[in-house]
Amino acid sequence: MDVSIIGVGQTEVKEMWETSIRHLSWYAIEAALDDAHVSKVDALFVGNMLAGELSQQNHLGALVADFAGMRGIEAVTVEAADASGGAALRQAVLAVKSGMVKTALAVGVEKMTDQTGASVTRALATGLDTDYEMMQGLTTAGMGALIMRRYMYEHGVELADFAGFSVNAHANGADNPLAMFRNRLRAESFISAPLVADPVSLFDMAPLADGAAAVIVTSKERAMDMVPQPVEIVGSAIATDAFALHDRRDLLWLKAAELSAQKAMAQAGVVHDDIDLFELHDSFTIMAALSLEATGFAERGKGWQMARDGEIARNGRLPISTFGGLKARGNPGGATGMYQIVEVVRQLRGQAGACQIADAKIGMAQNIGGSGGTAVTHILQIRD
Amino acid sequence: MEVSRHWRLQKQRYELVGETCDSCGVKLFPPRDVCLECEAPAQELYTFTGLGEVFSYTTIYDAPAGFEHNAPYQVALIKLEEGPIVTAQLTDMALDEAYIGMPVEMVTRKLRTDGEEGMIVYGYKFRPICFEPVVN
Structure with a gap:
């Protein structure tokens, strides 16, 4: 691949009533930037599934870039239901591998707890087929x-x-x-x-919660000079x-x-x-x-x-x-x-x-x- | 209120209209225009008999918004006699009656009510076959 991880960050996973989606993102990003000893990146990929449904907030690429003091960089949201996080990292890898982006930041963020049970259950079901599964009451x-x-x-x-x-x-x-x-x-x-x-x-089932995690990637060659333990x-x-x-x-x-x-x-x-x-x-x-x-x-x-x-x-x-x-x-x-x-x-x-x-x-x-x-x-x- | 969304699915919801693939002959429900077996165009309409059997089922206790008043209710995968599997609620039976392999038939029932002033959405559910179907 010739792409390496130079920094990671994460927040606790729990119900965080006091923390907004932009703050959650920033806490994970801040930790990843510190970990990588860098202050800026060239591109941001935000993995998120439900902000549109549960927070009435789309356009997270620009929102998070702005809030994280990265105004001006390339930034988009990546959505693939609960695979959004992995998919966002994949886009960061492709960006670095292409040679068009030097250092890319991928952050996965979800704010589940601004709505209550039945609304969250319904929102999650949008990852299924709305016409033919969700309309039959499937969760x-x-x-x-x-x-x-x-x-x-x-x-x-x-x-x-x-x-x-x-x-x-x-x-x-x-x-x-x-x-x-x-x-x-x-x-x-x-x-x-x-x-x-x-x-x-x-x-049997995993509990839903708020949380954000971030990963910074760059070329394998650059990574070796930047951090002691590139992955x-x-x-x-x-x-x-x-x-x-x-x-x-x-x-x-x-x-x-x-x-x-x-x-x-x-x-x-x-x-x-x-x-x-x-x-x-x-x-x-x-x-x-x-x-x-x-x-x-x-x-x-x-x-x-x-x-x-x-x-x-x-x-x-x-x-x-x-x-x-x-x-x-x-x-x-x-x-x-x-x-x-x-x-x-x-x-x-x-x-x-x-x-x-x-x-x-x-x-x-x-x-x-x-x-x-x-x-x-x-x-x-x-x-x- | 998503009126057009439900309106354009009326043939599927009320009559179980799917498609036949011109190329390999497989029957498709829901209709998808490109055959999932051979990837050829499939646009010949086909009305399913509505007969099938339970392939798997669950009782939903934690319902999504719009279905809270129905809980607990059962959702099943129904293997139609023509081959495809359809996701649908079971109805006209007690919660402990369902079993894998149970013969069922399609009926039209209320799926959801969108609030007091919203539309009432009807569609297919499946119930146990209580008598031998008439063979023509």
């Missing part, structure tokens, strides 16, 4: 539930078999000071949690699939996740065993299982076994959700994909504190939009 939780029920039916899996994903996420989130939920979760509580959309429960982006790919769940060729297969992972791994020249950790899109436990299967870490129908067998734990074969994932760190929609990148960078730099994966050199992040219509995969590597 994102309902989307996860439709897949999960069929998966349980076809593969003979019980609800309790998914508990390991949430238990692992909470165990890791407990050690992340920025996480929304820092409580541990018992498997017994998982199966008796209140239902959101049967069989998806409160302890190289060795794989970067976006792929798409059928937009609506009902149009998928195979309800239980995330084709876009497979395609984007294959592309990114080919670019990076890595095989599965080379990858030390995987920040996947665990918006629902079923999405975690399907992501492991589509990316080739597990066989079809067996993704859940990696959770049962402890393979996804911090000391397991493939640690996932190492800072809590969407489930415990929290899911700030269009910012989620950028948190994944920030977390992988902290792991590779050895700055993950209690969440640290020993000797992590190569990490993968996968950000999924809607019911799987978009998948963004990035592979990051740190050189000795």
